[in-house]
Structure formats: structure tokens, C-alpha cells
Amino acid sequence: MTGLIGATPAPQPQAAPERPRSVLAATYLLGGAAAFWLAAMIATMFAMPQYERHYTEIARTPDGGALAVFGLALTAGLALIGAALFILLAFLDAFGRPAARVLSWVFGGLAIAVAGLIPLSEAFTGVAWHQWLMNGIAIVTLAFLTAAVVLLGMPVSSQYFRRSQEHRQERARLAQWARYGFVPEFRAPATQPGPQMAIREAPERRTLYGLGWEGWAGIAAGIVLLFVMIAAALNG
Known part of the structure; x- marks a missing residue:
């Protein structure tokens, strides 16, 4: 038997x-x-009718602009998904989630590649004002994302993400103790030694650069998604 000598x-x-x-x-x-x-x-949604008329006149068939409209709709949908993704990553980065920083680097790098390709391609040549707008947005987002990726990699940022992770781990450990309202301290009597009671700690989860298998699966899915975005931008 073990004896409880106190509680703090x-x-x-x-x-x-x-x-x-x-x-x-x-x-x-x-x-x-x-x-x-x-x-x-x-x-892009507002420009769809103009693209449809433009490519219909070129093809000289009623359905000539249908493919262009489909490509523009796909581009608009991917832009919406990308915007939602980066808003979520910005929120998680602000709270020091290491996995979010890795995903920001991965998706940010791929988005930088897409933004750099748009001004060099002829993806939006059918409507002049839309082409100028898309090229301008691509250049601005290229600058924004490049700066964000660099800032997230600075030593002070790395220290913040590491300390935030340690803080969450400490809170989780103390929350387990708080279930009992105290931190028990045990010792065995001198006349009758026995096994010491110990708090069982959860096994450490194996991760790679802070990500589990679901994180890397998300990265793989995002890479596929952004390659589709590149194809849509080049053929839109």
C-alpha cells in the first residue's frame, strides 16, 4: 500500500x-x-457573359463560348476555395499552430507559382478590362504571399510557434491534473514498501515536421487542387 502524504x-x-x-x-x-x-x-462572374459573346463570335457557333464560360466558372470556384483556405491558415497561424505554418508555406509557394504564371499567360485575353484586373491581382497577391512566407520563416516566428506548441502541451497536461483538483504526491511506508503510483502520460504521437498523416494527406490534396487551378488558368 502507498500512503498519501499531502496534496498541493x-x-x-x-x-x-x-x-x-x-x-x-x-x-x-x-x-x-x-x-x-x-x-x-x-x-470573373461578371465577365462571363462578355467572354461567352467573344468566343461565340470567334467560333461562329451558338455553343462556342460554353467552354470558356466553364473554364471561368472553374477558376472562380477555385479562387473562392483558395480564399477560404488562406483565411483559415491566417487564423491558425495567429494562434501559433505549427502545422498551419507548414501548410502556409506549401500552399503559399504553389499560389505564388500560379500568380506568377497568370501575367505571362494568355488566359484572360478575351475581355480587356478583366485581363488587366486579373494581372494586377496576380502581381499584388504574388507580393503579399512572398512576404508572408518569408515572415513566417523568420527566427522570431519560429520561436513563437515552438513556444505556442509547448504552451498547449502544458495546458493539456495540467488539465489532466485539474480533473482531480490537486497534484498527488505518494510515498511508500518504510515498513511495507510497495509500488509507487504514477500518472500515466499519453504516448507521444509520431509526426513529421509537426504534421500527422492527415496533415500530409491535406498537403497532397492541396497540391492536386492547385495544379488543377494552374491548368484552368492557362486554358480558361
């Missing part, structure tokens, strides 16, 4: 680490890029 109040977790300016600026830049993509989606 459960320790309180330390305050969450302060968010550095580099992470705050990166979240604003990601949100700004998402806002421009939403503007591009709305503009």
Missing part, C-alpha cells in the same frame, strides 16, 4: 507567448491575398 493545488499554466509582429503581419498579408481572390472571383 494544481499549478496554473503560464501565460500564452506574445504574438510577434512578423506573425501578425503575415496573417494580415494572407488575409489580404484572400480578399483580392474574392474580388477576382466576383469580377
Whole structure:
């Protein structure tokens, strides 16, 4: 038998680490890029009838502009998905989620490639004002995303993400203790030694760069999605 020699109040977790300016600026830049993509989606929806008339006249058939409209609709839908994704990543980055930072690098790099290809391609040559708008949005989002990726990789940002992860782990450990209202301390009597009671800790989850299998599955799905976006932009 073991003997309870005392109980101490459960320790309180330390305050969450302060968010550095580099992470705050990166979240604003990601949100700004998402806002421009939403503007591009709305503009593309308005431009669809003009593209349909333009390509119908070129093909000289009633259905000549149907393929162009389908490509524009696909582009608008992908822009909406991309905007929602980067808003979510900006929110998670602000709270120091390491997996979100990795995903921001992956999707940000692919989005930078797409934004760089749009001004060099002839994807939106059918309507002049829409072409100028899409090229301008591509250049702005290229600058925003490049700056966000660099800011998230700065040493002060890395330290914030590491400390935020440690803070969450500490809170989870103390929450387990708080279920009992105290931190127990045990010892075995001198005359009758026995096994010591110990708090069982949850097994450490194996991850790669902070991501489990579901995180890497999401990255793979995102890569496929953005390659589809590139194809739609080049053939739209």
C-alpha cells in the first residue's frame, strides 16, 4: 500500500507567448491575398457573359463560348476555395499552430507559382478590362504571399510557434491534473514498501515536421487542387 502524504493545488499554466509582429503581419498579408481572390472571383462572374459573346463570335457557333464560360466558372470556384483556405491558415497561424505554418508555406509557394504564371499567360485575353484586373491581382497577391512566407520563416516566428506548441502541451497536461483538483504526491511506508503510483502520460504521437498523416494527406490534396487551378488558368 502507498500512503498519501499531502496534496498541493494544481499549478496554473503560464501565460500564452506574445504574438510577434512578423506573425501578425503575415496573417494580415494572407488575409489580404484572400480578399483580392474574392474580388477576382466576383469580377470573373461578371465577365462571363462578355467572354461567352467573344468566343461565340470567334467560333461562329451558338455553343462556342460554353467552354470558356466553364473554364471561368472553374477558376472562380477555385479562387473562392483558395480564399477560404488562406483565411483559415491566417487564423491558425495567429494562434501559433505549427502545422498551419507548414501548410502556409506549401500552399503559399504553389499560389505564388500560379500568380506568377497568370501575367505571362494568355488566359484572360478575351475581355480587356478583366485581363488587366486579373494581372494586377496576380502581381499584388504574388507580393503579399512572398512576404508572408518569408515572415513566417523568420527566427522570431519560429520561436513563437515552438513556444505556442509547448504552451498547449502544458495546458493539456495540467488539465489532466485539474480533473482531480490537486497534484498527488505518494510515498511508500518504510515498513511495507510497495509500488509507487504514477500518472500515466499519453504516448507521444509520431509526426513529421509537426504534421500527422492527415496533415500530409491535406498537403497532397492541396497540391492536386492547385495544379488543377494552374491548368484552368492557362486554358480558361
